[in-house]
Amino acid sequence: MEQDVNLQTFSMPRIGDAAPKFVATTTQGQINFPSDYKGDWVILFSHPADFTPVCTSEFMTFATMENQFANANCKLVGLSIDGLYSHIAWLRTIKEKIEYKGMKDVEVNFPLIEDITMEVAKKYGMIQPNEDSTKAVRAVFFIDPKGIIRAIIYYPLSLGRNFDELYRVVVALQAADEFGIATPADWRPGDDVIIGPAGSCGTAKDRMEDSELDCKDWFFCTKKISKETILSKILKK
Numbered sequence: 063m064e065q066d067v068n069l070q071t072f073s074m075p076r077i078g079d080a081a082p083k084f085v086a087t088t089t090q091g092q093i094n095f096p097s098d099y100k101g102d103w104v105i106l107f108s109h110p111a112d113f114t115p116v117c118t119s120e121f122m123t124f125a126t127m128e129n130q131f132a133n134a135n136c137k138l139v140g141l142s143i144d145g146l147y148s149h150i151a152w153l154r155t156i157k158e159k160i161e162y163k164g165m166k167d168v169e170v171n172f173p174l175i176e177d178i179t180m181e182v183a184k185k186y187g188m189i190q191p192n193e194d195s196t197k198a199v200r201a202v203f204f205i206d207p208k209g210i211i212r213a214i215i216y217y218p219l220s221l222g223r224n225f226d227e228l229y230r231v232v233v234a235l236q237a238a239d240e241f242g243i244a245t246p247a248d249w250r251p252g253d254d255v256i257i258g259p260a261g262s263c264g265t266a267k268d269r270m271e272d273s274e275l276d277c278k279d280w281f282f283c284t285k286k287i288s289k290e291t292i293l294s295k296i297l298k299k
């Protein structure tokens with residue numbers, strides 16, 4: 063019975079859905095989401111609470127990588143169930159006092175949403191009550207330039223995210239769109255890419271005989287696209 067109440071109260075957007083709309087106050091002013099981000103990729107992510115150590119390590123890492131994400135046409139928006147003044151005080155403390163893994167004097171310039179009412183967190187399934195009913199889990203939504211959710215990753219409270227993986231996801235999703243390909247396990251730009259199954263691009267026989275393709279079998283063909291070719295379509299510079 064309790065499960066039903068949770069399902070009604072805490073919706074879970076899915077891959078392929080339009081990103082739920084909201085207006086919110088942030089450390090960078092008001093935002094209309096996702097319309098303010100139309101034309102850009104955006105990562106909307108939540109953290110459990112300000113002034114906590116794992117979240118601090120994550121914010122310092124994200125802020126340090128902000129230009130790298132921007133160069134891949136991807137903006138960042140954070141959220142927690144804390145108020146604006148807590149956010150401002152925490153980010154100031156990070157800048158003024160925290161040195162971690164060679165990062166110091168770190169300024170967080172991307173918006174951090176205040177969500178004390180949990181309105182946004184509930185819309186995005188960031189509250190997972192059996193993990194914690196008053197803190198957001200570490201959710202990551204990858205939203206494309208048309209406002210469609212393209213990938214979602216959730217981590218529990220105790221586990222800090224892998225930011226190389228978040229960046230890899232942004233690049234791989236854009237590569238898939240640009241080149242009409244898929245990316246295999248652990249793909250990085252320059253690794254061979256996957257061509258769709260037979261029928262979507264020629265017959266199995268055609269594909270097996272195509273010298274550009276390396277077909278392990280009729281259903282599993284790869285091809286080379288150089289790192290430069292991939293990155294020239296994705297990165298601004």
Ligand code: BEZ
Nearest residue numbers: 110114115116117219220
């Ligand atoms: C942290 O960011 O350190 C943290 C936050 C909530 C629960 C556990 C850890």
